[in-house]
Amino acid sequence: MMTVSDFEHIAIKLRPRLLDVGRRFFGDNDMAEDIAQETLMRLWVIRQRIDTRIGTEALAMKMARNLCVSEWRQRQKLQIVEIQQETAESKQVDSQMVTDESILQLRRAVAQLKPAERRLFRMRYELEMDIAEINAVTGITPRSISVMLSVSKRKLKEILMTKGDR
Amino acid sequence: MNDLIDKFLNEQTTPVEEHRLANMLRQEPDIDAWIEEDETDTYERIVSQRHRRRLVRWAAAAILVMAVVAGATLLWPQDTAESTVAKVNHTNPADEEPATAAIMPDTVHDAEPQQPVRMTKTTTPVKEKPSQVKTVDSLQIYIARLEKELDEVSDSDYATQAEQIIKADARLQRLVQRIMIGEINKGEQSAEVVDTKEKKEEGL
Numbered sequence: 001m002m003t004v005s006d007f008e009h010i011a012i013k014l015r016p017r018l019l020d021v022g023r024r025f026f027g028d029n030d031m032a033e034d035i036a037q038e039t040l041m042r043l044w045v046i047r048q049r050i051d052t053r054i055g056t057e058a059l060a061m062k063m064a065r066n067l068c069v070s071e072w073r074q075r076q077k078l079q080i081v082e083i084q085q086e087t088a089e090s091k092q093v094d095s096q097m098v099t100d101e102s103i104l105q106l107r108r109a110v111a112q113l114k115p116a117e118r119r120l121f122r123m124r125y126e127l128e129m130d131i132a133e134i135n136a137v138t139g140i141t142p143r144s145i146s147v148m149l150s151v152s153k154r155k156l157k158e159i160l161m162t163k164g165d166r
Numbered sequence: 167m168n169d170l171i172d173k174f175l176n177e178q179t180t181p182v183e184e185h186r187l188a189n190m191l192r193q194e195p196d197i198d199a200w201i202e203e204d205e206t207d208t209y210e211r212i213v214s215q216r217h218r219r220r221l222v223r224w225a226a227a228a229i230l231v232m233a234v235v236a237g238a239t240l241l242w243p244q245d246t247a248e249s250t251v252a253k254v255n256h257t258n259p260a261d262e263e264p265a266t267a268a269i270m271p272d273t274v275h276d277a278e279p280q281q282p283v284r285m286t287k288t289t290t291p292v293k294e295k296p297s298q299v300k301t302v303d304s305l306q307i308y309i310a311r312l313e314k315e316l317d318e319v320s321d322s323d324y325a326t327q328a329e330q331i332i333k334a335d336a337r338l339q340r341l342v343q344r345i346m347i348g349e350i351n352k353g354e355q356s357a358e359v360v361d362t363k364e365k366k367e368e369g370l
Contacts, residue, residue, distance in 0.1 A: 025213055046197050062204055069205040072212060102168030103190050110191075125174075126192045128185065150177075157175040 007047050008136040010056055011040050015139060017057070018064045025068040034115050035071070039064040040137040041123055109159040117152045124149055 018039050022032030043050070043060055050056055110121055123129045123137065124145075131142045138145070173179045174187055315327065 025209065027216075042195075042200055045195060046200060049197065049201070059201070062206060063200060065209040066200070066203050066205045069208045069212065100168065102171050106171055107191065125184065126188055128188050153175050153177065160171075160175070 004047075004133065007044060008133070010060075011043075011136040014040065014043075014057060014060050018060060021061060021064040022068060025065075025072070031071070034119075035064055035067050037116075037119055037138050038067055041119065041127070042067075044123075044129065044133065044137060045127060105160060105163065106156065109156045109163075112159055113152055113155060117148060117155070120145060120148050121152050121156075 015036055018036035019029075019032045022035030023029065026032060026035075039060055042063055043056075050059065110118055113121060120134065120138070120140075123134045124131075129137070131145055134140070134145050135142050140148070170179070170183060170187055173183065179187065
C-alpha cells in the first residue's frame with residue numbers, strides 16, 4: 001500500500017511525464033497542467049488501492065491519457081455534456097435526498113470557479129488533503145495554495161450572495 | 167444560506183465542521199472506471215490525427231507561399247542589365263535585330279556583310295516593343311550583352327569573345343569609313359554637277 005511519503009515522492013517524479021502527456025495531446029501548457037494535477041489528484045484518491053510493486057507510473061500515464069480523451073470529448077459536445085451534468089446532478093440530489101438546497105447551491109457555485117481554483121477547492125475541502133499533499137500534487141507553493149483557497153472562498157461567497165439577491 | 171456554509175465562507179469553521187461539510191460535498195468517484203478504463207488507442211489516434219493535420223497545414227502553407235512567389239516572379243520579372251538598357255533606350259526592338267546582325271553576325275567573318283545574318287538568341291530577349299530604334303541603341307545593347315557574357319565565361323571563352331569584339335570593331339570601323347567616303351564622294355559628285363551646270367550656262 002502506498003504511504004503519503006511514497007505518494008509525494010512519486011508525484012514529484014511523475015509530474016513532468018504527466019505534463020508531457022497533456023502537452024502532446026493539447027499542445028497547451030495550461031491544459032497539460034490541468035491534466036497532470038487531475039491525474040495526481042485521482043492517484044491520491046486511489047492511493048490506498050495502489051500496490052507500489054505494480055507499475056504506478058504506468059497506471060498514472062494511462063489515467064492521464066484517459067483524462068485527455070475525456071476532456072477532448074467534453075469539448076466536442078460541450079453543451080450536451082453541460083445539460084447532461086445538470087440533469088445527472090439534479091437526479092442525484094433528488095434520489096439521495098441527503099443534500100439540502102444550500103449544498104447544491106454551493107456545488108453549483110464551485111462549478112463556476114476557474115479549473116485551477118475548483119481543483120484546489122476539491123482537494124482541500126472535499127478530499128480533505130492537507131497543504132503539503134496539495135503541494136505535492138499541484139507543485140504550487142503552500143503560501144500560494146492558502147491565498148488561492150482564500151480567494152476561492154471569497155468568489156463563492158460573491159456568487160452565492162448574487163444568486164440569493166435574485 | 168445554510169449556517170454551516172455561511173460560517174465556512176467566512177472562514178469561521180472548526181476542523182470538525184469542515185469535515186462534516188466535506189462529507190456533504192464529496193461525491194463518490196467511480197474509482198473502478200479510473201483504474202480499468204484504457205483510452206490509450208483513442209489517445210494515440212487523436213494525437214496522430216492532429217500531427218497529420220498539422221503537417222498538411224504546413225504543406226498547404228508552403229505551397230501557398232511558393233505559388234505567391236512564383237506568381238510574383240511571373241508578374242514582375244527581374245530587370246537584367248540588358249533589359250534595363252532596352253527599356254531606357256529602345257522604343258521598338260523589332261528594328262533591333264537587323265541593325266545588330268549587320269554589325270555582329272554569329273560566326274566571325276572578315277568579309278563584308280553581304281546579307282544580314284540573324285542572331286541566335288543567347289540571353290533574355292527584350293520583350294518591350296518600343297516605337298523608335300537607332301543603330302547606336304542596338305550597339306549599346308549588344309555591348310552590354312557582351313559585357314555580361316564575358317563576366318560569365320571561362321578564360322579561353324573570354325579570349326574568343328574578345329577576339330570577336332575586336333574583329334567586329336574592325337568591321338565597324340571599315341563600315342564607318344565606307345559611309346564617310348560615300349558621303350565625301352556624294353559631296354564631290356554634287357559639286358561636279360554644279361560646276362558642269364555653271365559651265366553649260368556660261369557656254370550658252
